[in-house]
Amino acid sequence: MGYSTEKLSEEKVFKDPVHRYIHVRDRVIWDLIGTKEFQRLRRIKQLGTTYLTFHGAEHSRFNHSLGVYEIIRRIVDDVFFDRPEWSKEERLLSLCAALLHDLGHGPFSHSFEKVFDLDHEHFTQEIVLGNTEVNKVLTKVHPNFPKQVAEVIAKTYHNKLVVSLISSQIDADRMDYLQRDAYFTGVSYGHFDMERILRVMRPKEDQVVIKHSGMHAVEDYIMSRYQMYWQVYFHPVTRSAEVILTKILHRAKDLHGQNYSFKYEPIHFYSLFAGKTTLEDYLKLDEAIMLYYFQIWQEEEDNILRDLCQRFMDRNLYKYVEFDPAKEYKKLAELSTLFSKAGLEPEYYLVVDSSSDLPYDFYRPGEEEERLPIHLLMKNGDIRELSRESEIVDAISGKRRTDHKLYFPYDLITDESSKKNIKKQIRTLLEI
DSSP: OOGGGOEEEEEEEEEETTTEEEEEEEHHHHHHHTSHHHHGGGGSBTTGGGGGTSTTOOOBHHHHHHHHHHHHHHIIIIISTTOTTSOGGGHHHHHHHHHHTTTTOOTTHHHHHHHHTOOHHHHHHHHHHSSSHHHHHHHHHOTTHHHHHHHHHTTOOSOHHHHHHHSSSSOHHHHHHHHHHHHHHTOSTTOOOHHHHHHTEEEOSSSEEEEGGGHHHHHHHHHHHHHHIIIIITOHHHHHHHHHHHHHHHHHHHHHHTTOOOSSOOGGGHHHHTTOOOHHHHHTOOHHHHHHHHHHGGGOSOHHHHHHHHHHHHTOOOEEEEOOTTTOHHHHHHHHHHHHHTTOOHHHHSEEEEEEEOOOOOOOTTOSSOOOOOEEEOTTSOEEEHHHHOHHHHHHTTOOEEEEEEEEOHHHHHOTTSOHHHHHHHHHHHTO
């Protein structure tokens, strides 16, 4: 028996709050879970700073990755099994890509990526293809197997059906994170009938399609996603924490560029500051390391870095007001001037933050990002795009919702121990 088909002597299970049990019989999957690169995901939260808003949101990328694997396992072993459109040769590839799809996420992923101009998908591919434990396991399957896994994750693999399982508008990745994030945040929005959706999934040449009889379950899934984005992922308090986190990293980077002498040298950040992050350096970073620096930077001489770190660690977050930068740019310029006069650097203490989401869209030729639409399989065998059949989906299709807020430290503009008149003008402009 070859390594690719080797089974464990008995099935291993992970107890899971979303899927009840996660089942592992394949030796390859078990070995991948045991690699140090995959275990690192235990130290990276799935929802970044959301735990400062919803205290239960402490779950990790490790939890989520196992969940995506389990959904794919159920699809390929149960739903697609023995269907002529599905090749059993793609089974292990689909399972490995599902398990490893988030492998390259860094600490507090998206804020971290923006500041240092990084891409977690690039690092996922580097881990899969580089000198890593994960690569050694995958290479034992076949020398070309790591490349195939990387291609599925990068959405360049020739079999688009396999890609669509983990990356489309209705995929295992979204189905897991919506339910998992809803469970750990304690909200009711992210729940939908996944069992029903799995039962009505069918493999076609280039993507998964949904039997028409399951359309209402898909409508429910799309509305769940819409609600989760606006009630959880874009929650203004979470965004406030992200603003401060981003500004901490910016300040540390700026100070390093000015040859500032840190009390405690940020050795884990040197390659990030230089824009030359190696895979070895990247894999040493996790949220425990980041929080260690935020803790010790509370003792730095630099007032801004010290203040921002204290705010993040003690959850003394910025307040916010609704703000439209396109219409209120003059007000923003006036506020920036007043903040500077009040001794508050507007770059760090006056921040416009925008959130934007497109809940569902169909393919529009010529657009930068091709969004693979959800297709329904009709009783007569025809394939129809979802919004052509569903009035609910048609109503939100292609409609991007954007939200802008202006964040600022309320305590510093209401402290009247100095610059009273200027702070009063600021409060008048902010209408607080």
